[in-house]
Amino acid sequence: MLCRPSSRTIARMTNEPVGVLIVGAGASGAAFAWSIADIGTSVLCLEQGPWMHQKDYPTNFLDWESRAMGSFSSNPNVRGLAQDYPVNDVDSPIQPLMFNAVGGSTILWAAHFPRFTPGDFRVRSDDGVADDWPIDYRTLEPFYATNDRMMGVSGLAGDPAYPYHEPPLPPLPMGKPGNVVAAGFEKLGWHWWPSDSAIISREYEGRSACINLGPCTTGCSQGAKASTDITYWPVAQRKGVQIRTGCRVREITVRSDGMADGVLYYDHDGVLQEQKAEIVVIACNGIGTPRLLLNSKSPRHPDGLANSSGLVGKNLMFHPYANIRGVFDQPLDGRRGPGGCTFWSHEFYKTDASRGFVRGYSYEGTRGAGPVGTALWGNVAGLVPWGEGHHDAYARLHGHIAGIVAITEDLPDESNMVTLDSELTDSNGIPAPKVTYTLSDNSRKMLAHAVERGKEALVAAGAVETWSDPLMRTAGWHLMGTARMGTDPKRSVVNESGRAHDVKNLFIIDGSIFVTAGGVNPTSTIQALALYVADQIKKNIGNLFD
């Protein structure tokens, strides 16, 4: 019998045992909390970051671009805030990105919201590489739909790249950049479709519609972009879920019988606290989750918790990104509007042996940059000199840029991993993660293909000049695979229900449990998985620990 809910006030002030303890209040933790509240037990979430306030987001200020590069950077090593932990990324060509707050990385994400395709769950069967997932698209489909309603998703039904589904809101306008570049894809006869976006195109559930504030990756002052602090969490709290901020979990504790019995965490004053729970759920992202498991060593688990397979931290997958931009003669209004939510293309999504690589990638239409971003990018791209000639070169770019990014499928490789750094720690002295990652030859070929085809599309759209970055360094938004799902305890960390093979009351619900990465943004699938795992617990509550 799980603990019954108690007074929210008392539970906030004490560490009395709870039924379900969730670590992390981001995309997956919020969705899970909202769903699991149905079972009537006490549910508590510990989050190392604070609640955010829309009035503090950069777009409230004239110097929004400077703020976006500083305390609202998506790179925790740049922000360096008290709630952040450093990540040693010296041995990775891609920098991991994240945000620590209620809402997690959905605070700063672009909200491009594709689902995985059915084929993404059967990579081994279709292409003979990596592994199949133990679950399939049909299993997740109802959870995708629920999640679309909870987040507020805008889109156009009927994309032939997917099984039919209906987003709850009409598609977001693509803006001049989207219209122009999509016309290039159309001219070439390539697949394109208005993106599913977790940004509301009209009023929805008390939230106001998008008003084109600009890049959504600085936080949405309007509240039109779905971040879980304004979607799932208010509803979850009304259902009785408690959330405790400023609390950084150091380790998961275990009983003598091997079951998890809670966590040790530092509260906002830096005091070590103990929180007992009957079920522990980890939702800390593909780097934070293996970090926590590896930090949870004990005599019974000397290599970290849930790590009898040795795979905790292994098989780290990013989505290696290529950035392809075009300069157009006509004005395109640059960054006004959701930066990454115009259209997508699955033209090169599936394996075609003639291309020289397995699997594929999607394109995502992008808008231009703000005034500062245009100048800085122009400098890096060698298109805008300082000194004489600066203004003429700048005028050619300002408001005249549109582009696409390629999101390539990264295949799992055990040598790509998250470990604990031997020296680096966070402000509480907890060992920080170290990322070791090498870009595969397959990914390199895929990126090169994506750049060439992408330039072709931009030229077809009318670009007078193209530019590309074949591997974006500041692009580690998607953190996956480091506690993979599977039916074989020797080859996976959690089972097909998200439960750790080694610890029967420990569940993992974030991108760590991905078996493969797909070639699209993962958050929709992360949240669908979290809802699915919650559903599995609810359905099997009577014999959950058998």
Add this chain to the structure above:
Amino acid sequence: MNETTNPLPDFGFMQALLDVVIPASADGRMPGAGALGIAADLTDAIEADRQLGPVVVAGLRALRAAALALDPAGLAGLTHPSGRDAVEAQFAAHPMFMNALLRFVYPAYYQHRRVLEALGEPPRPPFPEGFEVETIDPILLQHLNSRRRT
């Protein structure tokens, strides 16, 4: 003030430097960076940045020394093109310093109200007014209708 002292408080030097990095446009529409009074804010930002700040200060120090070697008034005194060319050659020879410097100069310049107005950008934060929300090109959508899965 000499070539070994901290160059950041030398606003005459900083102002002259800013006009080299972003001079006024020939048609006078875009102001030179030195005319905006941003030197003080700029130096604050450079001093506050523990990573890039030291790179920029070291580069500025070398640059000012080079300018003082050419003219007792330093960079501000280098009105002759050849003198200024010599300083610009120093810039060009140190791309890391220049890239670091531009990380401070461009934000200060391109978020200034006068510059935003000159660009045709409203000199206000994006929120709460936002910007016009357009429609999807109806001709493009017509193409999609024939391909829609039902």
